[in-house]
Amino acid sequence: MYFSPEQISLTRQAFVDAEMMTRRFFSVDQDEKKLHRYDIKTRAFLEKHEICDGTFAHLCKYEFSPQQGKDKNEGEPDFFYRICLQDNVILDAVKRANSFVRLSPLLLYVATHELVHVIRFARGEGNFYAVGDEKTSEEEKVHRITRTLLKPMADTDMNLVLDCFSDQYRVQPFQ
DSSP states (O other), X not given: OOOOHHHHHHHHHHHHHHHHXXXXXXXXXXXXXXXXXXXXXXGGGOOGGGOOTTSSEEEEEEEOOOOTTSOOOTTOOSEEEEEEEOHHHHHHHHHHTTTSSOHHHHHHHHHHHHHHHHHHHHHTSSOTTOXXXXXXXXXXXXXXXXXXXXXXXXXXXXXXXXXXXXXXXOOOOOO
């Protein structure tokens, strides 16, 4: 299952909205914005190692070397993050919810959650390579921040999504 053109449009809008919220929350200025390099791909465009069934999104970190003959700009990172959306898992969750959970608010949750990770990792506030309890702790922090960002704008549809990921009804964390 892959996103349709209409669903890709909803995804783009979710990331635009999530980026505005996360930049405001973390007070990201124009200079710092350059440091948060990321891209987004849907399942149709993922490499085999970027596919992670059972999660809505998988965050990958890629390192690169500056091109020969070009000076690296000072302060520019030598890595970027790829947010790998797992269309099939997202669409299956909406389908299993029998129309109770709509795609738009779920995409906004996923986008916000992943962008919070990107900013925290880029700033060194979280460890991308964490395992075990440290990874669980990071997921809980990111989940709390995501809820804080989305709660003020929550309507009935978003509240359903937030309830699905509340501490009381905790499901497997995003990756």
